[in-house]
Amino acid sequence: MPEADDENDVDGTEDMPLSMRLSIADTLTLGNATCGFMAVYFTTTGILIPHLTGSDETGMARHSAATAVILMLMAAIFDLFDGLVARKLRSSPMGAELDNLSDLISFGLAPAYFVLVYGMVADDAHQRVSALAAIVVLLAVVLRLARFSCVTLKDGMFQGMPSPFGALTVVSIVLLELPFVPTLLAIIGVAWLMVSRVEYPKPRGILAVAMLSWIVAAMGLLAAWAFDAPGGQLLLQTGCALQVVLGAVIPLFATARRVNTFRDNRREARAAQLP
Numbered sequence: 001m002p003e004a005d006d007e008n009d010v011d012g013t014e015d016m017p018l019s020m021r022l023s024i025a026d027t028l029t030l031g032n033a034t035c036g037f038m039a040v041y042f043t044t045t046g047i048l049i050p051h052l053t054g055s056d057e058t059g060m061a062r063h064s065a066a067t068a069v070i071l072m073l074m075a076a077i078f079d080l081f082d083g084l085v086a087r088k089l090r091s092s093p094m095g096a097e098l099d100n101l102s103d104l105i106s107f108g109l110a111p112a113y114f115v116l117v118y119g120m121v122a123d124d125a126h127q128r129v130s131a132l133a134a135i136v137v138l139l140a141v142v143l144r145l146a147r148f149s150c151v152t153l154k155d156g157m158f159q160g161m162p163s164p165f166g167a168l169t170v171v172s173i174v175l176l177e178l179p180f181v182p183t184l185l186a187i188i189g190v191a192w193l194m195v196s197r198v199e200y201p202k203p204r205g206i207l208a209v210a211m212l213s214w215i216v217a218a219m220g221l222l223a224a225w226a227f228d229a230p231g232g233q234l235l236l237q238t239g240c241a242l243q244v245v246l247g248a249v250i251p252l253f254a255t256a257r258r259v260n261t262f263r264d265n266r267r268e269a270r271a272a273q274l275p
Contacts, residue, residue, distance in 0.1 A: 025086035028078045029098045035075035036106025039068040040113050051121045061121075066226030068114065069171050073215050073222075075106035076164040080203060080212065100145045107167035108141030114171055115187060124180045133187050137170055140191035147195075158200040161193040161247065165200070168218075169247040172240035190247060198251045218243075 022030075046064020079102070086095060112134040119130020141163050151159065161169075173186045203211045221239040224232035 021092055023086070023090055023092045023095065025082045025089065026092050026095055026098055028082035028085060029095065029102050032075045032078035032082065032099075033102035033105050035071045035078065036102065036110045039071040039075070039106070039110040042068040042071065043110075043114055043117050047121060048117045062228070063226045065175075066222040068110070069175070070219050070222050072106060072110055072167060072171060073219055075102075075110075076168065076215055077212065079103065079106070079164050080208060084208070096149070100149060103145055103163050104141060107163040108138050108145075111167040111170045112138040112141075114174060118174045122177075122180070125183075126180065129180075129184060133184055136188055136191045137166075140194040141166070144194045158202060160196050160198060160200070161190065161250075162200055163194060165247065166190050166194045169243055172243040175240045176237060176244070186244065193247070193251060196251075198255070200250060 042064045046067070047061050050061060079099070082095075082099065115137060116131055116134040119125045119127045119134070144160055144163055144166075147159070169190050170187055173183055173190070176183075178186075201207060218239055221232075221235045225236040226232075
């Protein structure tokens with residue numbers, strides 16, 4: 001009888017539809033979605049609810065904001081490694097769908113909600129305008145993920161700012177605590193970059209290591225800021241400023257490269273026409 005039970009278990013596994021089997025990469029993708037959801041949770045319980053109830057515990061708000069952003073950073077790590085694992089091992093037929101849905105939660109809903117709550121708790125912010133900016137961020141990520149599923153791009157490049165990079169840039173803009181209008185314009189600018197045709201290199205090899213190192217460093221800056229360490233505020237603002245500058249510089253380099261490529265092609269075409 002035990003042998004029969006074992007045989008039934010094996011047959012049950014083999015009869016399971018391939019689309020229902022989760023791979024290691026899929027598990028990492030689900031970790032991405034979990035981090036995104038928990039970021040929304042900490043933003044609500046640690047920032048929004050204390051504000052609505054009139055609590056003066058600024059330390060709690062700082063800790064919760066840092067925790068929410070760290071969770072988004074962890075989601076980016078999961079997103080980075082699920083692609084690497086999928087290429088090295090295997091991914092299930094539903095891997096691409098899981099990845100898009102998880103990215104929508106962690107890099108669409110979570111940062112958009114962060115912007116929305118910022119508009120409710122910041123002294124100089126306008127709630128309705130901030131809600132509109134949050135919708136713009138969310139829709140930009142939705143459109144970007146939909147386009148990514150439908151358009152075939154050349155290897156090694158993304159079209160438009162990748163959603164993890166865009167989400168972290170949006171959050172960095174909010175944490176810089178700039179005046180409301182520059183903050184709003186910068187957030188909308190990032191949303192536009194996500195749906196633009198600007199090319200961004202995929203994080204592979206050295207670039208993936210650099211991205212992982214940057215995320216770990218950002219976590220350290222957030223932790224120092226959350227626990228009110230000496231110079232933590234300055235370190236946080238420096239890290240956020242670097243993120244924003246990087247988000248602005250990459251499109252400039254990409255545009256310059258496209259212009260140079262266009263000029264080289266015109267020169268080659270003219271040279272070919274000469275006798």
